[in-house]
Amino acid sequence: MALAATAEIRTHFPALQRMHGSFPVAYFDGPGGTQVPSSVPIAIADYLFHRNSNANWPFPTSAETDRIRHQARKAMADFLGGKPEEIVFGANMTTLTYHLSRALGAEMGPGDELVVTELDHHGNVDPWKALEDERGVRVRTLPMVPETGTLDLSHFPELLNDRTRLVALGAASNILGTVTDIPPLAQMAKAVGAKVFVDAVHLAPHRRIQVEDMGCDFLACSPYKFYGPHMGVLWIRSELLETMQVPKVAPAPKTGPGRFESGTVNSEGMAGTTAAVEFLCSLAIPDLGSREEKLDAVFSALQEREGVLFERLWRGLADHPRVHLYGPPPSEDRAPTLSFTVEGTPAREVSARLADESGAFLSHGDFYAATVVDRLGLRPHGMVRAGVGIYTTEEEVDRVVEGVRRIASEGRG
Ligand SMILES: Cc1ncc(COP(=O)(O)O)c(C=O)c1O
Structure with a gap:
């Protein structure tokens, strides 16, 4: 093709x-x-003009809203190689990452350690650093090599130990373009029992992402960087999504991605996100498969x-x-x-x-x-x-x- x-x-x-x-x-x-390609604002307008509703009610606009939301989860699951029920939508990557850090941080305390890097966008640093003050954890930083613009991976093993709870890595640098080979690093982090978060915001417009190949537990990206609307997407491995403590209001869903999406989601943005994924697919020649x-x-x-x-x-x-x-x-x-x-x-x-x-x-x-x-x-x-x-x-x-x-x-x- x-x-x-x-x-x-x-x-x-x-x-x-x-x-x-x-x-x-x-x-x-x-x-x-x-x-954005014209199909994205057309999908957004179609939703707002003709289907605008909240979810889960027994009338057509609500049923269409349910379907549009499901289609968006399916589109992003195909885009990232996960399952629809593992896809969480939010305002943007940074907001979702702060929410996740709050959730993961609730189970952390003094003695626990996290690893971040110097190469990353601060959307993948500061939500984790916030846990230093909030939870008394220790955040350790993997340095970069200024001459090459890459991470100094020789220091990675010494940052890991049995107290490491999470390793937050960037798949591609939004400033230097550096692509970091995540799978071996994820494997080392998993070997000490740490969870792995990957910021794929800068990689997603340029490379096919498969979360299973990455070997991570969480992966975030932002549709507005790959020809879609201003939104964030967080993939969470299903076992964690279902079992993690999450800050949420009591009546919100107890299972599925809804437990992670505080309040009413941006259904029109979800419709636009599906359109962006469909647009990328439509560029394959022949349009088969x-x-x-x-x-x-x-x-x-x-x-x-x-x-x-x-x-x-x-x-x-x-x-x-x-x-x-x-x-x-x-x-x-x-x-x-x-x-x-x-x-x-x-x-x-x-x-x-x-x-x-x-x-x-x-x-x-x-x-x-x-x-x-x-x-x-x-x-x-x-x-x-x-x-x-x-x-x-x-x-x-x-x-x-x-x-x-x-x-x-x-x-x-
Ligand atoms: C690599 C990377 N990570 C995170 C972000 C933050 O994304 P968002 O604006 O969706 O919060 C950006 C945005 O520029 C980025 O390029």
Whole structure:
């Protein structure tokens, strides 16, 4: 199976028709949130216009709401390789992770230990660090190697012991693109009896995820990073989902994902999430086979296509003496996300000039991967970030390369 051509994919994204000055906008801000294909807002509007209800009542709009919610759990189960009843929806990854840390923390106390990393987005650090004050646990940190932008795995074994309750790892860095090989680390953590939480927010738009292969107990991602609406999804291994103590109001469901979803869920967002997964599946050529088979094919072709574009971007900038690139080179296993600095020009100014002079939207700052920016000594400005996505073209990559090179060549300092 193959992947639809980029030109065909682009026809589904109304946002790509936007102009900025004389340029069609080139969206490189996907790591902060991607554009959506028209089927996503259509599904959301269809829900709100025609099916808007709360759940579990014996009339059609409520029955349709029940079905839409179930379809969304099924779509995300297929997307992640889990079961529908293991899929929890929430406002975003960070909110879900805080909720989970509260739940897991209720069973922890002084003497217990957790492991986080320096490479992670703080959405996968601070909810766990909060347990230091709240529960008196000890949080240990796996360092990164600033020169390579990878985790210093040589220190991992010494952070684990029979008091380790949870290891929180990022599958891909949202700032450096580093992909961490989770399964062997999860295996080591499980060997000492720890639970494993994986932040797959940055990996999910670029790779096929199979929770069983990861070997984790919890995995979080955010549909708004893979062409869907602003939501978070948390997969919880069913044994834990059913048995964990969870902060919840008494009348809320006692079993299933509902026990984890405080209050009324965002049904329209769930409808939009199903549409995003369906959209990705629809890009498989031929459009045959199960959803899982289509996702396998789409992500394997996408990895290759995005890899080629990423390499073009990297090579286009790598030889400029005033442009500094961070994170693993294209030859390494990495996500197609490039963060860089331009000597003498603050990241915010680079971002603003790329928008105005090239019509390219690139984000800047620390992207909440604050420790990475600290370790790289890039305060106060942080970095500029270019995310390659499903709608990125060679022309757009070349436009960014030319724009950055021009800024760097004119730069002061
Ligand atoms: C790697 C990573 N983890 C966590 C988050 C937080 O996600 P959310 O906005 O859904 O809370 C982000 C968002 O940028 C991210 O990139």
